[in-house]
Amino acid sequence: MVYIINRFGQLICESDGFFDSHRFCGICIESAQIGRFRDESEGDCLCFVEDGYFTMAWAYFDPEYENLNIRINPPRVSVDNSSCNDSTLVKVDSLNKPGILLELVQFLTDLDLVITKAYISSDGGWFMDVFHVTDQQGKKVTDSRTIDKIEKALGPKGQSTDGLKNRTGEKVGVHSVGGHTSIELIGRDRPGLLSEITAILAGLHFNVNAAEVWTHNGHVACVVYVDDESHSGAVDGQSRLSMVEEQLNNILGGCDTDEKVACTSFSMGSTHVDRRLHQLLFAGRDYEGSGTVKEVERSSSLRPKVSIDNCEEKGYSVVTVTSRDRPKLMFDIVCTLTDMQYVVFHAAVSSDGPYASQEYYIRHMDGCTLDTEGEKERVIKCLEAAIHRRVSEGLSLELCAKDRVGLLSEVTRVLREYGLSVKRAGASTIGEQAISVFYVTDASGNTVDAKTIEALRKEIGHTMMLNVKKDPPVAKEPEVSGLDKTRFFFGSLLEKLLS
DSSP states (O other), X not given: OEEEEETTSOEEEEESSOOOTTSSTTEEGGGOOOSOOOOSOOSOEEEEEETTEEEEEEOOOOTTGGGHHHHHSOOEEEEESSSOSSSEEEEEEEEOOTTHHHHHHHHHHHTTOEEEEEEEEOOTTEEEEEEEEEOXXXXXXXXXXXXXXXXXXXXXXXXXXXXXXXXXXXXXXXXXXXXXXXXXXXXXXXXXXXHHHHHHHHHTTEEEEEEEEEEETTEEEEEEEEEETTTTBOOOOHHHHHHHHHHHHHHHHTTOSOGGGOEEEEEOSOOBHHHHHHHHHHHTTTTSOOSOOHHHHHOGGGOOEEEEEEETTTTEEEEEEEEEXXXXXXXXXXXXXXXXXXEEEEEEEEEETTEEEEEEEEEETTSOOOOSHHHHHHHHHHHHHHHHHTOOOSEEEEEEEEOOTTHHHHHHHHHHHTTEEEEEEEEEEXXXXXXXXXXXXXXXXXXXXXXXXXXXXXXXXXXXXEEEEOOOOOOOOOOOOSHHHHSOOOHHHHHHHHO
């Protein structure tokens, strides 16, 4: 709305439109047309008239205004080791904001904490969470430094969840890894592809500082942090970046006629690396198709059970997930729902032995529930894909060696020569040591035989440390009869919270 007043403060006229950039100071009021105008600015405008001329003044908004509520109602966090016998309770009360649940779950998982139970409620403007967490050994969190990190990041000292985003250790982008260049790749998976990617990087004298590789349903997503061998910093020069992009796109696009699934990009953002891998595979539509994931074919106990019902009384869609428990399971589910533009209003999460049950009360960001079978089927497929992406299939090969340019290329070349297929991989550098973990199968997706492992030890054992771990045995799936036994009795809790 535009208000035109004279120097005595009297209202001359008003308009429901805006004056464009040509109608500023020094234009005669008689020549100004009052009406509806397009303008990129938003808000109320005051036009002051004096001696037949007018000036315009847009309303001023203090940039600290949006943090006013946080200052008045700072978040409260408590770390409780006395209320529960087998886990630490992390309680968080704060103002609600989009994406806050994902940020909290991401923060806790980045501290290597295991979420065994969680109760979420975020209806209205307030957000209340209770997380039951343990360390990787299943014990309570007693380390004072970890507790201090939680209290500082989630409590009043953090001031807002924006501080949370800057504390998490796993980021994609130049600014998050001390000046390294981040390369993102998505394409069709095939034997030897990772070896070809690392060979190109080594040939251009790029040192791989860290990398994460996921494969699922015939797709591969990769985030690689590299630096220039010549000065141990970010790769400079557009010509070199263009060269590596062209070469990587050639090998990614060469494995399928559908060019839309192959892409190489250089990230400058600050998205969490695990979330970015989910986004890359989601963009590649890896959730489409079924029956190509080998671990699902071999054991029905690995199949997650996802169902969606509508709670018409409260206006929610209820997503229920029952699957084999594993680290970061809650993060993967919440991440997927968030990136699909769904808001979690209430949730209950629990793990019982080797299996976990999770229930989410959601709506789309536009306030709608999942009313059509097509919408429900798509969400179910995407959640199933998100759970499968991080499943550790095959043998785990842990390698440690002194870092050098071309080390990762050498390792992946040996794996390819022995006919091993990399299903998931992670690499990092700590000081002068390079540490890598590869989950591998044979070319057919079966377990690698002992002879191949021994030959592999002889091949690379003299230059690096190699530790081989097998997958833990799959526990027998619990017997379930009826929908009520696979879901939480969350209705009574929801009713109390909303009444």
